[in-house]
Amino acid sequence: MKVTAALATAPKVPFEIVQLSLDEPRPDEVRVKLVATGVCHTDAIVRDQVYPTPLPAVLGHEGAGVVEAVGSLVTSVAVGDSVVLSASSCGICGQCLTGRPAYCSEFFGRNFSGTRPDGSTALNDGNSAVSSHFFGQSSFATHVNVAVRSVVKVDGNLPLELLGPLGCGLQTGAGAVINSLDVCPGSSIVVFGTGAVGCAALMAAAAVGATTIVAVDIVESRLATAKELGATHAINSRSTDVAAEIAQITGERGVDYALDTTGIPAVLRQAADILGTGGTVALVGAPAPGTEVSFEIGSSLLKGWHFRTIIEGDSVPQVFIPQLIRLWQQGKFPLEKLTKTFAFADINDAFDASESGEVIKPVLVF
Known part of the structure; x- marks a missing residue:
């Protein structure tokens, strides 16, 4: 045809x-x-x-x-x-x-x-x-x-x-929070990049009860949207020292989870550096094959931190997409x-x- x-x-x-x-x-x-x-x-x-x-x-x-x-x-x-x-x-x-x-x-x-x-x-x-x-x-x-x-x-x-x-995009962001990271009620998470994937992650974090939800971006209109979707804090990384701001927000403890949706090596490194003890940083961005990033492994060894990559939010689409639809029907997504x-x-x-x-x-x- x-x-x-x-x-x-x-x-x-x-x-x-x-x-x-x-x-x-x-x-x-x-x-x-x-x-x-x-x-x-x-x-x-x-x-x-x-x-x-x-x-x-x-x-x-x-x-x-x-x-x-x-x-x-x-x-x-x-x-x-x-x-x-x-x-x-x-x-x-x-x-x-x-x-x-x-x-x-x-x-x-x-x-x-x-x-x-x-x-x-x-x-x-x-x-x-x-x-x-x-x-x-x-x-x-x-x-x-x-x-x-x-x-x-x-x-x-x-x-x-x-x-x-x-x-794809919304499943990836929400699944990263719910399926991959298993974000807990009362926990803290920073999401770098507030495009569709990042905003889905923010909505999911709010839906599961995270209480410190930080959005990081360079576009003010997107940060404003992030606040509407459940972010408790918004940081413009073009004008603000992200690490210093996160330290203030968390009382120097660092965050439980950091999610990079950008795939930019410098952003991923920053995401790892702001973790608290036992924290996890995850990458859902799509850098070009061969892209590399360096991590500090001396003093950060004491944190017992984790790094992982995520595709499609670790979801089974036939199971997870109906779950997201139910969250949407309840006004939570x-x-x-x-x-x-x-x-x-x-x-x-x-x-x-x-x-x-x-x-x-x-x-x-x-």
Whole structure:
């Protein structure tokens, strides 16, 4: 069938709205008509070839829509179901079977290779193949053939134009707090970077009862939003000594948790330095492969601190996304405060708004 898609053709080049051909869903796939899809920083860095998904490609990995067809092996959803789309995984490796699909042994191939596991693509321009199945979906298109492991069924009465970002960015930030770090009531956490991932982390920290929640950013409007979402303190790192401010806030004790959403080595080092005894620093940002950071390991040895990296919030999407929806329904995860909708044809405006910080989470509607 013919679909309209936003095509990434070269690094730093705007997306092109084009007509492509979509093949039939495979036995383990679902064809979805998109209602909306979030715009994520990962889409931008793949477009710009920080990660090597072959171009031309249809990106997009925070889709939400309605099932139009199912493959012969699919039993988890049916035609007409509302779904949110997330990352793909194999479902049979040791990591998948122990509830860690984000660390699937085939994660890179199933999410970044631009093909199905058999090497085929779902899309072509009439002359040559176009990379598809980005995060199992490639949701920058009106219709997609999605790996069934990427599909999360949701209540048909829910606003799909709001829920797409739960598939990656918001799941990552909230999952880092709830699943990975297991942030405790009464604890302290600092979140570096208050984009969509950071704001999701702040909301989750408030939802689970953290009592010192510090947002760090260089954009005042984002810091103001962070305070609305549950941050107890906001620090502009461009004008304030972060370490000194954290010391004052915590009475020199340092924080229990620090989450870096930026992937900037200097920020990660700062996040580690402000930890208290037994604290944990975690990275969810996406630095380029080969990026390194140094840590002080002399006096900090006495802290017994921990460092870990996190993908997709250590979540099982089919379990965690419904949990986030329930938090949203209770008013504890107000994701509508982060989003602004753009017409699909205005995708480049949406990316510009995200990059400038004007909009925390742009959502494209079809």
